[in-house]
Amino acid sequence: MEGLTAGLMAVALAGLGLWTLVHRRNVIWKLLGLNVASGGSILFLVAVAHRPDGRPPILGLGPGPATDPLPQALVLTAIVIHFATLALSLVYVVFLTERRHTQDVPKLERRRSRR
């Protein structure tokens, strides 16, 4: 049951992030929304790994059901990659602000079409 709750919470988190990504006009807010949505996907993978009364999949902890190690191994490095790509895209936002003096996406698009 906890897995189902966590999975639904992950979907809600991804929805929140995607809504921020679509609705907000500021580029930095869009990036933060994308990061929240990716946090939702990470939480979803962790929720998929959940088993009722599961213990960590480590040898020597005694008998009993174990959680699924595969989604945990998949999600292992994603968090750091999200951090790295967020830092890199913030550098591009800095470039954009230096050149165009705005972070508003509709304004940026209008200026591009005027040229």
Place this chain on the structure above:
Amino acid sequence: MRWVTALSLVALLSVLVVGTLGLFPRDPVEGWEEATSAYGARNAVAAIVLGARLWDTLMEVLVYAMAMLGVRMGMSTLPEFRAPRPRVAETPLLLKAADILIGVVFVFSLYLAASGHLGPGGGFPAGAILGSGLLLLALAKGADRLAEELYEPTLEGLEYGAVAVLLLIGAMTLLLGVRGQIPLVAANLFIGLEVAIGAWVVLHRFTTHRGEV
């Protein structure tokens, strides 16, 4: 247009909710003990990383190093922040707390990196925690003073050396079939070092070119 976007988002989310409802309850996991001991590991996650995801992890370390290199090169094309910076708030609470906490943070990240093959943890979270400890120090002392104490060319050398050692460990495991606990612990320690230095580079670049922390 906005309504279309909102409706399509709601439709996508309801599909996801229906899929999530159909996903649970999950079947129990079986046979992971044999697969784990076949790779000489005690943690099944470590066994999967060694057996199926080693290339992936190595390339992920490379992606991280490339992203940090991109941040470094991109920010170095921008002019430095020359205006007088806002002074660091030298509150005694923050200074004392940073002094007390930084040792705990360092030891905890070392523990996470060294015990990551047995439990939750590993190199990436350890490096992230060490980077947050450096952020705490930068908040307390000011990023400039911290940057004087951490000599950056040495740090760059350490970072690329860590990447090289990681590739060497990966080659030893993939080509020569070296398995066991020691390469895992060493890989975790070097991944932690690399991630922490990368986090400090990002922090330092953003402060020198965009202002205070």
